Amino acid sequence: MNILSYAILGLINKEKLTGYDLTKIFNDSVADFWSANQSQIYPELKKLVQAGLIEYEVVIQGEILEKKLYSITPEGKTTLKKWILEDDPVLPQSKDIFKLRIYFAEHLNKEQLLGKLTKRQQKCTNLLKRYQIKFNDYQNIPVPPIKLGDYILLKGAMAQLEAQLVWLDESIDYINSIL
Amino acid sequence: MNILSYAILGLINKEKLTGYDLTKIFNDSVADFWSANQSQIYPELKKLVQAGLIEYEVVIQGEILEKKLYSITPEGKTTLKKWILEDDPVLPQSKDIFKLRIYFAEHLNKEQLLGKLTKRQQKCTNLLKRYQIKFNDYQNIPVPPIKLGDYILLKGAMAQLEAQLVWLDESIDYINSIL
DNA sequence: GCGAGCATGTAAACAGTTACATGATTCC
DNA sequence: GGAATCATGTAACTGTTTACATGCTCGC
Structure with missing residues (x-):
């Protein structure tokens, strides 16, 4: 299985x-x-x-x-x-092409690098907005116990996206400060 | 390729x-x-x-x-x-067995559910600590431009883990409040 | 001398993607 | 009548995992 x-x-x-x-x-x-x-x-x-x-x-x-x-x-x-x-194996080894490219970013000039980061910001923001709309639906209807999974996982997805947006912001600042 | x-x-x-x-x-x-x-x-x-x-x-x-x-x-x-x-495709479709199990969590009683969440917390905390040690090394040596990728990606990994820990904390509180 | 780690490869099985193939339903 | 969506399946290919297989080096 x-x-x-x-x-x-x-x-x-x-x-x-x-x-x-x-x-x-x-x-x-x-x-x-x-x-x-x-x-x-x-x-x-x-x-x-x-x-x-x-x-x-x-x-x-x-x-x-x-x-x-x-x-x-x-x-x-x-x-x-x-x-x-069952017990979960360590932590998920996710694959992220964007991060892989950024990891090799010494090849890019400042504009190219910032361009890639701001594009990702845009995508994250759009997805986060969709999640927030979903979340508002859950907030209005009190849900346990059937929708517990939906609720928690949605909050998790939003938290991850928000963290990524903060990281992108900080990275942009960092690049602006050193390049 | x-x-x-x-x-x-x-x-x-x-x-x-x-x-x-x-x-x-x-x-x-x-x-x-x-x-x-x-x-x-x-x-x-x-x-x-x-x-x-x-x-x-x-x-x-x-x-x-x-x-x-x-x-x-x-x-x-x-x-x-x-x-x-090259342009990056939308956003990575990561796979996370832990989240999948939690999504089906209506099968678990309060103790089992909290047990799974706290175990994950432990694992995240351990990994975060390892990242923080790595990060301290970077902080002491000023790095650009060669280590730019390493620095940014490490910060990204830490941000994601920190966000996940906050989410796990909030989820535990939520479960305690409703079950 | 021994064990952990260095070093290179292959085979088989399994999981995932892309493309093919077909047809019904619903709404405009 | 046509387009979007509902609905089910297969084939070929690509990517990933697990296992097999072998041998050297370095430090104790």
């Missing part, structure tokens, strides 16, 4: 979902800490059904379109709970 | 390195924003030599051990500079 299968299991456990729903979720709502391509989803769902951890009912959409609505089985729930409690 | 090959190119550009050196660097100093396994390094080095972007001299270590010390070629420098200036 790879991590993706647990991710799928966890999402289906929250609510019944189709493969298409899962695809959207991995590209939108949980993308900050996990992602997956559409082409990974369907084979993985098949494996999970074979393993007896999920099952599906065929639902007719419109006139003839058959969609598979997946739900978790009791065995799936047990497997999921066990996995959630 | 994949990203790893540019990462290798950038590192070799800073100083002459062996495959073994690169392996260590990808597991230690740059692990915060890029990582690679030993088994990826050697085939990639071969490709870069074939492409004429790096070259090596054989250095004898001790009596007979031959090690290959790689250096960047002029074509390699050109290729690297071009790549560094």
Whole structure:
């Protein structure tokens, strides 16, 4: 069982979902800490059904379109709970092309370097704004216990972005002071 | 050319390195924003030599051990500079198993949930301490322009960890207040 | 002499990306 | 009628991990 299968299991456990729903979720709502391509989803769902951890009912959409609505089985729930409690390996080794380029930045002149940093600032600001809109929705509706994960993770994503923006600001100041 | 090959190119550009050196660097100093396994390094080095972007001299270590010390070629420098200036795709889609588990945390009771969060706090604190020691070394020696990348990226890693610690603290308080 | 670390490589399995392929539904 | 979106799947390729395989060097 790879991590993706647990991710799928966890999402289906929250609510019944189709493969298409899962695809959207991995590209939108949980993308900050996990992602997956559409082409990974369907084979993985098949494996999970074979393993007896999920099952599906065929639902007719419109006139003839058959969609598979997946739900978790009791065995799936047990497997999921066990996995959630497992110890986490050290810390995630994330990959960040932007940081990699900046690390090699002795090649850039001041303008190029500042240009790259301000572009990133812009992107972070835009994403943060989207998160803040989401957050305002949560604030209005009191949520525990079902939405606890959503709430905490959203706050986490926002905190990381805010920290990155402060770091970018400081880096710009630093570069201005030395170059 | 994949990203790893540019990462290798950038590192070799800073100083002459062996495959073994690169392996260590990808597991230690740059692990915060890029990582690679030993088994990826050697085939990639071969490709870069074939492409004429790096070259090596054989250095004898001790009596007979031959090690290959790689250096960047002029074509390699050109290729690297071009790549560094390329625009970065949106924002990195990092994967964080810990966050994924917390997202599914409605399965945990208060103690289990707080246990997971405090364990992560411990790990973040330990890593932050190591970064702070590194940082103190940089502070004593004035560094630009060669060590600019090291300095900025280290500050970035520290900022992210500090933000995560604040987030974990707030999350613990939040959970205590609602559960 | 021994153990930790230096040094280089390959093979197999697994995970992830990009592209292909098809068709229905919903809303305008 | 057409476009965006819903919906499901496969194929080929690329990237990553884990394991295998070997041997030297340096310091104690």
